[in-house]
Structure formats: C-alpha cells, structure tokens
Amino acid sequence: MSDSLSRRVTFAVTAWMLSVVSSSSAPANTLPDIENEDFIKDCVRMHNKFRSSVTPAASDMLYMTWDPLLAQIAKAWASHCEFAHNKRLKPPYKLHPNFTSLGENLWTGSLSIFSVSSAITDWYDEVKYYDFKTRKCNKVCGHYTQVVWADSYKVGCAVHFCPRVSGFGALLNGAHFICNYGPPGNYPTWPYKKGSTCSACPRNDKCLDNLCTNPQRDKVTRMYINLELFKIYVSCVTALWVTTLTKYFMSVSQVTTLLCFQTGRYFHVTDTHLFFS
Template sequence: MKMDRTGVLRTTFVVLLLGGTILAQTPKTKRPPPVLSNKSFRNLTALPPLPGELNQGNGETSMTEWDIQRTVDRHNEHRKNSRASNMQFMTWDATLATMAQRWAERCVFEHGFVENLSPYESVGQNLWLRGGDPNKPISGVVATDDWHDEIDYYYYESDTCTSVCGHYTQVVWAETNKVGCGLAYCGYISGYRDAWNFVCNYGPAGNFYGERPYKTGNVCTQCPTASPFCFNGLCRLCNLEEAGCSCPLTCQNCGVFNKDKCYCECPGGFYGPQCADECVDTHRWCGANPGWPSPASCSWDPSVPKGCPLMCGVCQARDPEFTCDPNQPGPGPADIPTPDTLCNTAFDSVAMINGELNVIKGKKYWRFDQQGRLTSEPSGELLKHYHSLVKKGVKALYQIGAEGPYQNTISMVRGKKIWRFDGNRRRLNGWPRNLYNDIGIRERIAAAVHDERYGITYLIAAKTSNVYEYDESGEQLVQDNPLQINAVFGGLPVKITGAFRSGGSFFFLRGKKVYEVNQGSMSVVGSPVLFAERFLGC
C-alpha cells in the first residue's frame, strides 16, 4: 500500500520488496518468502551504527562509477518513456548511497536504514536479491529493469495493481529526483546463501496513498519551477543552447510566456506551469477544524498546499474584472523543426497510434501530429520501452480501435512473431504469437494496417505480392488467403515497406514515397508523393 500524506511526515521509508528471486537455500532454513505487498513505516528509530561507521554520508558504495552512471541512466530511460508531463530528471545522491551501502552490508533482506543521513523527511527504498559469484558483482541495470517490469501489473486509470508493483511506481515517481544505491555480497542472508544484496534509496519518497506516480500529458508541460526546462523528455535545469534542451510550454488563460526562464507568468486566479489551474481551494479540510484550519497548517504536509493553494498563498484570488477567455492560449514556443535526417529516411515501419503518426527506424521511433509537427524528442524514443525484448527490427505496427476483443491494443510484427500491448504498453497474456505456427503465415511481413470497418488486419508480405487478411475477432486468417496485393488494393505495387490509415484513406510506403488508397474504391488515388513532405513537415 502507499504512504498516507494526511499527517505530519518525519523520517519515513516506503517499503518495496521484490519477490521471485532465485537463490540457493541453506540446509534446514525456511522456505523462500512469499511476495510481499508494499508497506510504509513512520517515525522510525534509527539503529545504532555498526562499529567504525561514520554518521555522515560520504558517498561510500561498492558500485563502480560506470555502473552508477548506467543505473541512473536506466532509471531516466524508464522515466522518460512513461509519457508523463511532470517527470523529473534523476541524479545520484551520495548520502542516499551511503545509507543504502551500510544497509546492504547488514545482509538482512528487509527494509530499513542505519541512520538517516539525507536531507529528506521521507525516503523510498527498493530491494533486490540474486544469487551469484562473489567475484562477479551484479549490475544495477538488471535490478532496475526487474523493478520496471512490474509495469505489467499497474493500471494508471484506477491507480491499482494486480500484483506487486510498488518498485515500478517508485522508479517512475515524477517528484522523486535523487537515487543512491549500495551493493553487498552475503554468504548468508535471511535464509539464503551466496547472494548479492542490492539496495536503492530514493528521495524524496514516492508511493503516497491517493496519488498517481506521474501526471499524463505532453512531456515537460507540467514541470516544477525548480526544473522547468525539458531535457530529452525529462524536467531539468538546462541551457536552451544545449543540445536536447527545450521549453515546450504553451501558456493558457492569458499567461505571459518567458522563454529564457521557461515559465508562464499567470494572471490572478490561475496558477501552474501553463496557468491552466484555477486558484481555488479544493480539499474539504481547507479552513476546517478539525482539518487544516489556517495558513499555519500549510507547513504540516506537502498535500496541504496542493489541496488549498489559495489559503496557502500558492496563487492569488481571481480579479473579478478579469475578462480573458479561459480557452485562449497565450504565446508559446515555436514548433520543433523536423530533423533533416528524418526528412531523408526510408523508415522500417509507420502507424497511426492514438491520433499520432509513429515512424520507426532501427531502435527508435518518432511521433508527429496530423499537421506534420514533431511531438516527440528530435532524438527519438527507444522501442525497447514498449517491452525489454522489443529493441529493434519492428517491420509492422498497427492499432486496433474501439471494436472487438482487442480494442485499443497496439500490435508489432518483428521477425516471425507478433507482439500485442494494451494502452498502457503492458504485454497481453499469450503474446507474442508465432506468425508461422499460430497464425499460418509462412513468410516475412513488411507492413500491416487495420481496417476497423470489418475488424480485418491486412498483413503485407515483404518479398512477394501476397496480402493476408486476418480476422482479429476470430483470431484466424480469412478463407482463401493469401490474396494478390493488386486484387485487394487496386493499382498498388509490390514491395510495400509501411502502411497506415488516416481519415478516409489507407497510405502505403514504398521506400521514401507514399501511395494513397481510397477506402471506398480500395484503389490508388493519383501518383505517389514523398512521404516526408506530406506527413513530416519537411
């Protein structure tokens, strides 16, 4: 469960315990513990230091500098691919690392700390245990990936888990911006022998009850004032002249945009990064007794000014003579230009996903709106964040809309397999499936596009003129397949490399050119044009 923010927080550890590790047991010891749910401890009394320990954080950890950097980088990779609007850039903290190292060396597989050396009143903690060779330390990257894999059990809409997922939510908790880890080899630990004990501490802690780990929306549009800029998809302080640094804000409610400082100066009555929030107290405890009776209550807990922004002076009351149209956007940043490299690329695959055109090349993909404006980072996003096994080689991609048993799912064809994910990028049970053995397609697929009118997906062969019609509801090929591509889409040539549907047309790529097929006549309209010029704003 998550920490409750309704009381005064002191030194707090959020308990996040990973189960399912494979370890050798010492004879006549207890069986492996069950997977534990998340817990929280409050007002902990620090254990006395071990002999020789210093009561200060000096950055001690047995991790190498290389693994420290890789571990922090992997946290940030997972964080920036959460599609969050307020996700902060994470950095290493020496005091948290010292605490983690000293706790790991205790060789007890449970949550806690020797002494709180950090500046945080609440500290999150993830644990990970694995058997291994004492001469071959485990990597923090592997542990971080295992924690993140709990995404399969987390449902953002309801903020619930079907299994343990607290490690994942801590890794992607937007307001947590510091991590420090420690690693120790234990000859014996809580009933097991010969295991690496890996501990990561997080500040400030995440996993508060009633709060989701992050806010959804366009990346970096709800960054905190301390880190208002966007650096490769994460909120961070940076220089706009630095590669990867941008300010994607668009001020609302007549807010005045300051590009150099990346903030919106809001008129009275509104607040927030984009002046989108109305300055009113929303919590029933604001000004109530019992509850939060006065502005003096605002320092009790971070949740008070969030629920009572007017009482706590976060913003000013609205001027009754203020007449700006609330829906009128203020001045904002210019559109991000499409990189020249994308304008001259023959993509591996394309698809229309959630109203955005996704284009894939190698290990990365980019997103464009339907006006051809780049909506993702110019450097691209990594495919592997859909799932750790989908790293490259995606040759077909499509989305099923709001119909049938697989509504609002995304499918990827890679080699002989087809992967399927739900709207939160969780891999569906029973997937991937084998195109050859499970579906009956015995050749490589180069493109796919879904026709929601009939619940049919067209799978286009890479080296022949074959097209396979796959019934998504019946989960089988339509009778008399395959068909010739010209018999399905009149006038379309062979060796198609990508396909998607937009508006009343299908679009098919062949190299750098795109063909339009009217969905009524199912025939090519006009002559092919350059794909990048028509759809990527080139």
C-alpha cells in the first residue's frame, strides 16, 4: 500500500472512530446539568404549580425551593442507572446536614419524551389513584404524594443519560430523572391539611399563590466549611476537596456527620461531584 493511500485509510478510520465517539456521547450532551438555570427553574416551577393547585385545597402547603446539595445527591445516584431508590437516604446514613432523611422520586423513559415538565406531571398524575379520605392508593401513587407533601420545602433534581437502566426492562439510551426532597414525605398520614389556602401556614409566613412562603426558609443556600477544619477531616476526604472547602461552611458537628459518619469507604466528594461507591 502506498504511503498516500495508507494515510487516507488512517485518516478515514480516525474520522470514523471520532464519529462513533461523538455520536455515542451526543445524547448525554442534550440533557441539562444540575447547574443549568432553566433546568432548576423548571423543577421548582412544576413542583410549586402542582402544590398550589391540589384538590381538596391545602391549608399548610409550603413553597418549595431549590437545594444544590439535594441536586448533587440526585446526580450521584442517577449516574448508577438503576431504577431503584437510594438506600442511603435514611438513618443510619445522613447525606444532608439539615435533614435526617430524604425523600426521592424517580422517572425513567426515552430521551425523545423526556422533559422536566412531563416527568413531574407523570408523578402528579398519580393523583387519580389516590383517595384523600382513606389515604389509600389503588395503584402506585407515592410519587404524587411526595410532590404535594406539605412539609417538604426543598428539592434538588438531576437527569442522567443511561445506555441501559437496571430494573427497567429493555429500554436503551434513556433519560434517568431523580428528585430528592427535604424533609421527606410519604409517612402514614395525609400529605397536607385540608382547608382554606394558607390558613395553617407557620407563624410569620406569607401567602404566595396558595403556598406558605418565608424568606429565611426559602433562600437557596450552600454549605460553607471553615478551611481550618480541613486538616481534622483530611482522612475522610480527598485533596480535591480544597476547592470545595473554600465555598462551603459547616459547623464541626455537621462536618463530622456529613463526611465521617461511617468507617471505611462509603462516598467521596470532589470539587464538583458526589460519588456513591
């Protein structure tokens, strides 16, 4: 084979390989990250849309706002591509400094039909299986009750591209969407109190679109950690935490609970990602 022909073949093979790599990664690039402002707004908007319009009306429904750490937790679990709940959301584990336990909703489907709006609407549409008087479901309705759980006031969501989703049949190249909630819902009681809207809001709350709002509770915050504490917990985290530690502040007890609650390798955090292992 001549040198010129050899080069053409090499270039052709290289171009084909790049095309394959590019096409295989393209679906993932079409999905928004947890820092995408439109994605965040849609997640919050759709939850509050349904929370503000429940039937019968709710007297104590809290306004829901975004929580970046809940979104990180959702992102980490979604990357496992399992159609199953994260078993580390309840004690003895504690993934969030402000909540002992966390709630979770999952949605999995093809990329072509995924949107934040359609996924959360699918959860809410389970209302048709829920009897408010008896608190019973004739089919799956736990996603609905979590969406409208009055006391859940923080949400963080993530969507991940999965070539396959374990536990979800033959679906290929799907979107795996997860939302985590704090505090969690779905206890053996009503999801909210029936009554005139905002009539049972916490003291000092105001009413906005039939929801109880409070500036302190509703603000979007990040956890900050004192860099002086880093040397104490260096055995629990990697050096990549340095960039994170400049942004986050927590008390000593919160750091101990969040990062060092279990002996041995459980999860580690880098500057941008939380990984379950």
